[in-house]
Amino acid sequence: MTAPVLADTLGPRARRRVLLASLATGAVLLVALVLAVRKLDANGQLDSAKWRPLTQWSVLKFFLGGLGNTIRAAGTAMVFAVTIAAVLALARLARTRALRWPATLYVEFFRGLPLYILILFSWLGLPILGLKWETFWYLVLGLTVYNSAVLAEIFRAGILSLDKGQSEAAYAVGLGYWQAMATVIVPQAVRRMVPAIVSQLVTLLKDTSLGVVIFYEELLRRARISAEFFQNPVHSVLLVALIYIAVNATLSQVATRLEARQRRRYGAAPIAVAGVEDLAVTSAKAGATGAA
Amino acid sequence: MDVVLDNLDLFVGGLRTTVSLTLLSYAAAFVIGIVVAAFRVSPVPPLRGAGALFVGTIRNTPLAVLMVLFFFGLPDAGVIYSSFTSAVIVLAAYTGSFIAETVRAGVNTVAVGQGEAARALGLTFPQTLRIVVLPQALRAVVAPLGSLFIALIKNSSLAAIISVPELAGTAEQLISDTAQPLPIFIGVAVAYLVLTLPAGALVNALERRVAIVR
Numbered sequence: 001m002t003a004p005v006l007a008d009t010l011g012p013r014a015r016r017r018v019l020l021a022s023l024a025t026g027a028v029l030l031v032a033l034v035l036a037v038r039k040l041d042a043n044g045q046l047d048s049a050k051w052r053p054l055t056q057w058s059v060l061k062f063f064l065g066g067l068g069n070t071i072r073a074a075g076t077a078m079v080f081a082v083t084i085a086a087v088l089a090l091a092r093l094a095r096t097r098a099l100r101w102p103a104t105l106y107v108e109f110f111r112g113l114p115l116y117i118l119i120l121f122s123w124l125g126l127p128i129l130g131l132k133w134e135t136f137w138y139l140v141l142g143l144t145v146y147n148s149a150v151l152a153e154i155f156r157a158g159i160l161s162l163d164k165g166q167s168e169a170a171y172a173v174g175l176g177y178w179q180a181m182a183t184v185i186v187p188q189a190v191r192r193m194v195p196a197i198v199s200q201l202v203t204l205l206k207d208t209s210l211g212v213v214i215f216y217e218e219l220l221r222r223a224r225i226s227a228e229f230f231q232n233p234v235h236s237v238l239l240v241a242l243i244y245i246a247v248n249a250t251l252s253q254v255a256t257r258l259e260a261r262q263r264r265r266y267g268a269a270p271i272a273v274a275g276v277e278d279l280a281v282t283s284a285k286a287g288a289t290g291a292a
Numbered sequence: 293m294d295v296v297l298d299n300l301d302l303f304v305g306g307l308r309t310t311v312s313l314t315l316l317s318y319a320a321a322f323v324i325g326i327v328v329a330a331f332r333v334s335p336v337p338p339l340r341g342a343g344a345l346f347v348g349t350i351r352n353t354p355l356a357v358l359m360v361l362f363f364f365g366l367p368d369a370g371v372i373y374s375s376f377t378s379a380v381i382v383l384a385a386y387t388g389s390f391i392a393e394t395v396r397a398g399v400n401t402v403a404v405g406q407g408e409a410a411r412a413l414g415l416t417f418p419q420t421l422r423i424v425v426l427p428q429a430l431r432a433v434v435a436p437l438g439s440l441f442i443a444l445i446k447n448s449s450l451a452a453i454i455s456v457p458e459l460a461g462t463a464e465q466l467i468s469d470t471a472q473p474l475p476i477f478i479g480v481a482v483a484y485l486v487l488t489l490p491a492g493a494l495v496n497a498l499e500r501r502v503a504i505v506r
Contacts, residue, residue: 010335014335018335018336021336021339022336022337022338025336025338025339025342026338029338029342039369039370039371040369042370043368043369043370045368045369109481109485112446112484112485112488112489113446113481113484113485114445114446114447114448114449114450114460114484115446115449116446116449116450116452116460117449117460117463117477117480117481117484120460120463120464120467121467121473121477124464124467124468124473125467125473125474125477126473128467128471128472128473129473129474202352206352206353206354206355207354208354209354209355209356209357210356210450212356212360212453213356213452213453220354220356220357220360223357223360224360224364227364227365233360233361233364233365233368234361234365234366234368234369237357237360237361237364237365238361238365240357241349241353241357241358241361244352244353244354244357245348245349245352245353248352248353249348249352252352
């Protein structure tokens with residue numbers, strides 16, 4: 001995918017032009033880099049006093065603890081969200097209206113709201129309404145409510161993506177609705193959903209940084225504490241950004257690889273859900289390779 | 293519901309800020325996305341590298357981290373913007389990295405023969421991209437681009453972290469001031485749904501009009 005799509009083998013003249021363009025853009029990028037470094041230097045951002053604290057083990061331990069808190073919140077929310085989403089997806093597909101409607105309402109309502117609002121309400125609102133918990137649980141509640149709605153859509157799309165012949169065959173051999181679901185449909189659908197679920201996990205991990213607004217000590221909050229203490233906001237927050245990039249790039253790789261494997265094995269298109277940015281990209285990408 | 297009605301002007305102000313934040317950042321993100329996507333498919337290696345670096349770093353960093361870095365970090369390095377401008381820049385860069393990936397995926401859906409034919413006619417790379425490939429590529433990714441717009445409406449709430457008085461920030465302020473969380477939550481939820489639901493319908497309509505299915 002890294003190969004240029006629009007330029008195949010170049011002739012001598014085009015090669016010369018590309019070389020010139022490479023030198024020119026290389027020079028521009030270099031100048032931009034030098035200017036950025038000089039700007040940082042002029043404002044004293046390259047002083048060793050700014051970054052030295054971040055090399056001390058005690059400070060690093062503080063950040064790693066933040067990473068631990070981030071993963072704890074994200075992991076807990078993921079477990080709850082997957083469970084609730086599975087129930088919601090089945091309810092939305094059920095034949096009984098009494099099951100379908102509440103589930104649809106829940107999904108459409110919480111999917112259309114910003115996660116920020118949900119976390120904020122859970123933290124500011126619930127204590128006033130008489131629910132007093134640790135901060136951790138307010139964050140987990142917000143993340144769970146939002147992600148269960150999003151995941152429910154993914155699950156539903158996964159189940160609907162199966163060929164109709166599967167359920168018809170299941171009914172033909174005498175299975176009932178729920179039996180067919182449990183033994184034929186869901187096991188196949190789950191395999192298709194794995195890449196989309198991993199993508200959503202990346203999003204959830206990133207979203208855990210919203211814990212900063214409710215003073216939960218995840219990575220970003222700890223970066224702000226460190227920034228205040230050492231007077232180095234650029235360095236502290238940059239460190240957190242690097243940690244996130246390392247973790248998420250790895251997870252995204254896993255999702256892409258799973259998706260490629262799945263296309264090879266089942267020839268199945270990935271699952272797309274409107275309004276979910278990370279999935280939007282994976283699905284567009286897959287559509288692309290599918291057509292190529 | 294009295295709290296909401298009493299503070300209706302605040303809500304409307306917040307709604308207006310959210311809308312302008314979203315529209316401005318999406319316009320900028322679209323330009324960034326197209327340019328970066330063009331970089332990533334260009335035959336010039338340094339441009340490809342720069343594009344890949346931009347997408348890889350911005351997309352994998354949480355939006356909240358970018359907001360904090362830009363608004364609380366960069367002023368130390370002499371880069372100072374108002375909170376609204378900062379929010380637009382950060383949202384545009386973040387969404388732009390997603391748009392770039394989507395557009396690049398769209399470019400990949402365009403049949404190879406199209407680019408070859410354009411070159412055979414003597415078009416240069418930028419001409420090939422602008423006249424032949426991009427118009428077809430964009431029509432193939434209307435739905436994901438729409439998804440990104442809806443996600444941006446919701447993401448604009450993170451501007452509250454750097455105290456832009458949009459919907460979420462207004463709600464936060466009102467809940468602290470009035471201690472009546474439930475009506476305010478319902479009010480702000482309705483305000484967001486008023487934006488996201490029609491946007492979704494609009495995207496669907498647009499897709500039916502211009503999209504081409506291959």
